[in-house]
Amino acid sequence: MTTSLVEQSNSKLWLAAIKPPMYTVAIIPIWVGTAVAYAETRNINGAIFSTFLMSAILIIAWLNCSNDVFDAETGIDKNKAHSLVNLTGNKPLIFALSNLFLAVGILGIVAIAWWQRDLTVIGLIFLCCALGYTYQGPPFRFGYQGLGEIICFVTFGPMAVAAAYYSQTQSWSINCFAASIVVGIATSIILFCSHFHQVEDDIAAGKRSPIVRLGTKRGSQVLWVFSVSVYALTGLFVLLGHFPIWTLFVFASLPVALKLCWHVHQHHDQPEKVSNSKFIAVGMHFWSGLLLSLGFVLTSG
Structure with a gap:
């Protein structure tokens, strides 16, 4: 019985460390950018879409793993049981895995550029990765200055959505830019909510998050x-x-947003109760992004 409970506890820690729900952060910008492209061209290149999707997931895996490594260096994660570094006790291994994820993800983007004979998508994704590194990576650590939400908005909003759109059309769109703003805000909300339960640890590590x-x-x-x-x-x-009228389907995700805001309003100063708010925010991000994409797909063009 005791062994079983320990195994269950370890499994939960590993699931929390791997963060499966967070990979929707990679998926939604690609879906939205591709959906806008479909609404405007009535065409999708399935190979490019699937390659981009897998690359985005791998790049998020790099970001999650490398952030655990960089946080371990500052000591901010010393009380975080579900840190990959704390679970394995092997920081070099996690860093090596993170770089492997990045390399394979970038190879997918290179393949897209090769198919298109156009380096634009590579440039956009390289810039996204560079900004992602500055969030926690030395010597920048801009997240410690409270700039993480801005970086998150730019990378997962205008840049990622535009890259997905361009990978399908090799052109730009004001409608895509408008959609990217909505996606960027929804993504930044996830990061914003992740700070509520760790104010004391952030202050101790010198991290001036927006909530601090x-x-x-x-x-x-x-x-x-x-x-x-x-x-x-x-x-x-x-x-x-x-936006086409069908994008008003996004309002069907409003109950999730209200649940999130009310939950944080009630428990903002209770770390144990508010710690799950980022996962509610992930749900809001996923459903609002999915419904927004559906609205573009359903439009007659």
């Missing part, structure tokens, strides 16, 4: 603004003609 700067109560109020903006901007872009 704002305080948990004001942070919970700002969360309402960010969340409402996802739906307000969708409605605005429909009115302006950048």
Whole structure:
């Protein structure tokens, strides 16, 4: 019985360390960019789409693993049982695996560029990776200065969505840019929510996250603004003609957003109760992105 409980506990720690739900952060920008391309061209290159999707997942794996390594170096994860470095006790191994994930992911992007005879997508993804590195990687560690949400918005919003769109069309689109803003905000909300339960550890490590700067109560109020903006901007872009009417399906994810905001509002200063808020935010990001994509796919062009 005791052995079984220990195994279950270890399994939960490994699942938390691997973060399966977080890989939707890689999937949604590719879906949205490709959906906009389909709405405008009525065509999708399946090989490019699937290759891009797998590459994005591998790049997120690199980001997650390398961030655990960089956080281990600053000591901010000393109380984080589900850190990959803490679970394995082997920082060089996790760092090597992270670099392997990155290399294979980049190979997929290189393949797309080769098929297209165009280096634009490589340039965009290289820049995304460079910005992703600056979030936690030395000597930058911009996440410790409270800039993580901005980096997250740019990389997983305008840059990633544009790269997915360009991989299908080899062109640019104002409609795609509008969609990328919505995706970028929804993605940044996930990172924003991840800070509420670790204020003490962040302060001890010198990390000036937005929640450290704002305080948990004001942070919970700002969360309402960010969340409402996802739906307000969708409605605005429909009115302006950048989004088809079908994208209003995104409002079906509003209950998840309200659940997130209310949960954080109630428990913003209770680390044990608010720690799951980032996973509710992942749900909001996934469903809003999926429904937004569906709206573009269903449009008649």
